[in-house]
Amino acid sequence: MPKYMTKQRKALLSFLSAHADEELSARQIAQTLSGEGISISAVYRNLSALEQEGKIRRVSKNGSREVFYQYTDCTACKNCLHLSCEKCGRTYHMNMPDADRLVAALAQNDEFAIDKSATVLYGVCKECKKQ
Amino acid sequence: MPKYMTKQRKALLSFLSAHADEELSARQIAQTLSGEGISISAVYRNLSALEQEGKIRRVSKNGSREVFYQYTDCTACKNCLHLSCEKCGRTYHMNMPDADRLVAALAQNDEFAIDKSATVLYGVCKECKKQ
DNA sequence: CTAGTTGCAAAGAGTTTGCATGGCG
DNA sequence: CGCCATGCAAACTCTTTGCAACTAG
Numbered sequence: 001m002p003k004y005m006t007k008q009r010k011a012l013l014s015f016l017s018a019h020a021d022e023e024l025s026a027r028q029i030a031q032t033l034s035g036e037g038i039s040i041s042a043v044y045r046n047l048s049a050l051e052q053e054g055k056i057r058r059v060s061k062n063g064s065r066e067v068f069y070q071y072t073d074c075t076a077c078k079n080c081l082h083l084s085c086e087k088c089g090r091t092y093h094m095n096m097p098d099a100d101r102l103v104a105a106l107a108q109n110d111e112f113a114i115d116k117s118a119t120v121l122y123g124v125c126k127e128c129k130k131q
Numbered sequence: 132m133p134k135y136m137t138k139q140r141k142a143l144l145s146f147l148s149a150h151a152d153e154e155l156s157a158r159q160i161a162q163t164l165s166g167e168g169i170s171i172s173a174v175y176r177n178l179s180a181l182e183q184e185g186k187i188r189r190v191s192k193n194g195s196r197e198v199f200y201q202y203t204d205c206t207a208c209k210n211c212l213h214l215s216c217e218k219c220g221r222t223y224h225m226n227m228p229d230a231d232r233l234v235a236a237l238a239q240n241d242e243f244a245i246d247k248s249a250t251v252l253y254g255v256c257k258e259c260k261k262q
Numbered sequence: 263c264t265a266g267t268t269g270c271a272a273a274g275a276g277t278t279t280g281c282a283t284g285g286c287g
Numbered sequence: 288c289g290c291c292a293t294g295c296a297a298a299c300t301c302t303t304t305g306c307a308a309c310t311a312g
Contacts, residue, residue: 004286004291026276039294044277046292062251063189065196065276065301083243092243102233111257112214112223118253120193121237123245134266135311157301170269175302177267196276196301 002049011036012046016056016071023059023068023089059084059091059120082120087128091120133180142167143177147187147202154190154199154220190215190222190251213251218259222251 002009011033016024026047030040047069050056054075060067070091081099083092094102103114133140142164147155161174178200181187185206191198201222212230214223234245 002292006286006292008293040276041278041295042293048278058194060191060194060196062193062249063191063198065191065198067194067196067276085243086246086249098237102236105233105236106229106252111260112216112252112254113260114252114254115217118193118217119251121243121245121252122249123243126242129242129244137267137311139268171301172270172303173268179303198301 001053002046008036008038008042009046011038012043016050016069020071021091023070023084023091025066025068029069057091061122078117081116083125084120084122085125085128086122087124090125092125132184133177139167139169139173140177142169143174147181147200151202152222154201154222156197156199160200188222192253209248212247214256215251215253216256216259217253218255221256223256 012029015029015033026040026043029047030038030043033043047056050071051058051069055071055073057070057072058067059070068089072091077093079099080096081094081102083094084090085092099116103116106112106114143160146160146164157171157174157178160178161169161171164174178187181202182189182200186202186204188201188203189198190201203222208224210230211227212225212233214225215221216223230247234247237243237245
């Protein structure tokens with residue numbers, strides 16, 4: 001819950017919104033914004049704050065220790081599945097009817113109750129498949 | 132590809148096979164086996180070797196930097212989806228027909244080609260749901 | 263015997279934290 | 288002006304690596 005709008009936070013927010021739904025590492029962000037005069041610790045502190053506010057999602061690939069951040073209003077999609085493209089790194093939000101159909105199918109066959117908010121499906125998206 | 136069967140490797144393998152499909156951290160393993168006279172570096176080196184041999188899977192929850200290891204022959208299930216129970220931490224291997232049906236359904240609706248080997252579905256398993 | 267393994271300690275990478283300084287409101 | 292946020296450097300955690308000593312085959 002930030003109280004002041006510092007120039008560092010402003011720079012971070014503007015950078016993030018210009019790269020919505022992309023996977024960015026803290027290093028990547030700090031490096032790009034180094035010209036704006038923001039330190040790596042300020043980046044981390046602001047990312048944590050944004051995460052707590054629900055404006056950002058932390059993501060990581062299975063089995064990897066690398067963590068990325070995504071500017072995505074996650075309060076808006078508590079009930080949808082996420083698809084992550086391995087080529088471009090973009091996250092797609094699966095609309096609820098489709099998600100529910102998929103989840104229901106699985107519940108029926110394997111008696112496994114999927115947690116939609118924790119699950120991410122990896123693959124290749126429509127756009128990247130074309131190329 | 133290990134050449135010698137040292138007492139350390141023996142202890143590690145016996146511990147792992149006693150906890151097949153469970154998620155274990157390197158620390159956890161090293162701590163439990165400290166009585167057997169195995170150092171943390173030997174644990175890491177052996178885990179890496181086992182991973183390369185395909186006898187172990189590295190897993191991590193989305194958004195977390197914590198990595199766990201699972202004694203699971205992953206060469207056997209290159210073509211099946213994995214279900215991970217958030218309660219007991221066990222991994223279930225979804226049989227291929229079901230997995231393919233799910234993947235096909237998604238490909239049709241959203242034109243997204245799922246990568247089965249990279250995807251893990253999180254939720255609660257049959258057993259844990261009962262309790 | 264001799265090459266693969268181990269233990270230790272040092273080196274790394276990524277992230278967090280304490281504290282004095284600086285700036286938003 | 289007062290409190291919040293920043294920068295810096297130190298601390299931390301997890302993992303990897305170099306090297307000499309040890310040991311399985």
